[in-house]
Amino acid sequence: MSQTTSRVSELIVTLSLFEIGSTTLFMLGGEAKQDAWLAMLIGAIVGLFLLLLHLSIHRQDPSLDLFLLFRRYLGKYLGTIMNLLFVGYFTYETSRNLRDLGEVTVMTLLNQTSLWIIMLVTIIVISNTVRYGPEIFFFVCMIIFPVIVITYVVISILIPATGLLHIEFFQPILEKGLKPVLKAAIPDIVSFPFGQTVLFLVFYPLATKGRNLSRAVIISYSLTALFLTAFNQLNILVLGPKLAANITLPFLTTVQLIQLPEVLERMDAFFTLVLFLGLGVKMAAFFNGATIGMERITGISSKKWVLPLAALIYGLAFISPNYIHHIEIGRGVVVKYWWPVFQFVLPLLLYIVMLIRRKKKAS
Template sequence: MSQRNTIRVSELAITISLFEVGSTTLFFIGGEAKQDAWLAMLLGALAGLFLLLMHLSIHHQEPALDLFLLFRSYMGKYVGTFVNLLFVGYFSYEASRNLRDFGEITVMTLLNRTSLWIIMLIVILVVSNSVRYGHRVLFLMCVIFLPVMLFSYVLISILIPVTGLFHFEFMFPVLESGWKPVLNAAIPEIVSFPFGQTVLFLVFYPYARTGKKLNKAVIISYIITALSLTFINQLNIFVLGPKIALYSTLPLLETVQLIDLAEVFERMDALFTMLLFLGLGVKMGAFFNGATIGLEKITGIAYKKWVLPVALLIYGMSFLSPNYTHHIVTGRQVVLNYLFPVFQIVLPLLLFITILIRKRKKRTNRSSPEKT
C-alpha cells in the first residue's frame, strides 16, 4: 500500500463522525416513539456500537484485508465475488438515495424552478470528480468540513433555547406507552440508519496507519456523534412537539426557520441547508468510493476507470422512485427494515463467524502433534 493512500487515525475518526451525521438531521428519527425518540436513538446507537465493535474485531483479525478481500479470502472465489458484487450494489444504492435527497432538498428550498435531473447531474459530476482522486481526498475534505459543521450545529443548538423556542415539557411523559414503541422504532430502523452504515468503513480501515489508537479513536468518535445526533434529533420534539415533528417533511429545517434573534440571526435555514448539503456530499462520496474500490478489487481494473460507470449507475438508480413521497416510503419502510440489515448485520456476522472458525481450526492443527 502506497504511503499517499494511507490516512491518519484522526482523519478516519472525523470522517466516521461526519458520515454518521450525513443526512440523519434531514429526518426525525424514531418518530414512532413520539417524545421518547431520544430513548429509541440511544437504543439504536447502542446496538450500532456492538456492530461497530464486531467490524473492528473483523478488521483486527486481518488488518491488511478490506471488506472485499475478506469475503474473497474466507468465502472462496465465487461466493466471495458474488457477495462483493452485492456490496457494490448496496453502496451504489445508498449513494443514489443521498443523491436523490440532495436534489429534492435543493428543489424544495432553493431552486424550485430548476429540473431535478439537472441538479442531480451537477451533483454527481462534482462528487465524481472528487472520487476520481481517491479516498484520501474524501478524508482530507472531512477534516476541512469539521469546524464548519461543528460550529454551525452548536450555534443552532444554542440559538433555539435562547430565542424561547425550547419547550422541555414536550419531552414528557416518558415511556407513556411503555418500551414497545421505543423498541419498534429502534430496531431495525435506527440501527440500519444511520448507525449500521458504519459497515462501509471495513473498506477503509486497512488504509489507516496501524496502531492501538484506532479502536479508541473510532469508538470515541462514534459515541460522541451518537449522543450529539440524539440531542439534535430531540430538538424537533422540544420545538415542534411529537405530532408535528412526526408528520413534517423536513422537521429540523422547519425548526431552524423559526429562529429570529434581534434581527441579527435570521434566515438560519440557509445555514442548515448548507449543512445538509455538506453532510449528504460526504455520505455520497464515501459510498461512491466504497463501490469503486470494490470493483477495483473484484476485477483488478484501476478504480479511476470505474468512476464513470458507477456514477451512471448511481445517477440512474436515483430515479427509481417516481416522486419524493415514494422515495421516502421506500427508504423508511422497506429497505431500512428488510434490505439494509442483510448487509449491515447478517453478512458481516457470517463473515465474523467464518473467520473465527477458520482461525480456530488453524490453531488446533498447529497445536496437535503430527501423526507419523
C-alpha cells in the first residue's frame, strides 16, 4: 500500500461524508417517536466516547494502522485472527451498502432494470476507485463534498419555505420517559452510524504529521452528528412520528413533498443522486479498509485483492432474498449484536493490552 500522506482536511471531509453515507436513507430512533432527536444525540455522545477510544489507540502508536496494531500487540496468530475478523466486518458492510444502493435505485429511478445489473455496474465503479488506493479516494471526497453540502442546504431551506414543517410534532417531549429513548439509542444508533468510525483507525496513519488530528476529527464528527440529528428529525416534523417510523424511505418521501410549481418539481431525483454519492463513499471506505487488511495479513498488494473481494462483496449482497429481510437482518441482528464487538469490545481489548505492555516497558 502507498505510504504517501494525505492532508488532515481530506481525512475529516471523508469522515464526515462517511458518517452521512446511507444514514439519511433511514429513520433512526423511530421507536422513540417525537423524541428521535434525543435518541440521536445520546447515540452521538456515546459514539463520541467510542471515537475518543479509537483516537487514544491511534495516539499510542500513530505510525501503525488498525491491522498492524493488532499484529504487534496481540501477536502473530491472535493478531491475524483479529485482522481477518475486521476484514470480514468491512467486507460485509460494503455488501450491505451495495444492496441498499441497488434496492433504492430499483425503487426510485430504474424500476424496469434488474437488481443484479445495477449492483454489478456499481461494484465495478467502486472497485475502480478502490484500485487507486485511499489517497485518491480522499481526494475524490474533497471534490464531491461541496455538491452534497449544497444539496442538503437547499433541502433544509425548501422544506420550511414550502410550509411542510409542523413544529407541533416535537411535542410532547419524553412522553413515556427516558427509557424508550435510551432503548432506541443504545446500541442501534451507536452502532449505526456513529460507531462505524472504527474504520478510520486504518486511515489515521495516512494523515499528515504535525497537525492536531484528534481535534480536527472530533470537530468533524460533532458537526456531522448535529447535522444528522437535525435531518433525521425533519422526517418527524414533516411526516409525523408514526408515519416516519413506518415508511421504507422516509427522507425520500419528505423530499418528494417539496413542490415549487414551474420552478422545482423533482427534487427527489436530485436527492437520490446525492444519496448514491453518499452510499458510494461508504462502500469505497469499507472496501479500502478490507483490501488494506488483506495486504497486511498476506503481504500481497492491496490492488491484487480488489477483484477477489469485489466478487465476494457482490455475492454477499444477495444473501437476503428481499429488501425487507435485508433490513431486518441489519437492524435486528448485526447492528444490535455483531457491530458493537468490532466497534467497542475488540478496540477496548487492544487498548488495554497496549496500556499493559506500555506499563511493563516503562517499568
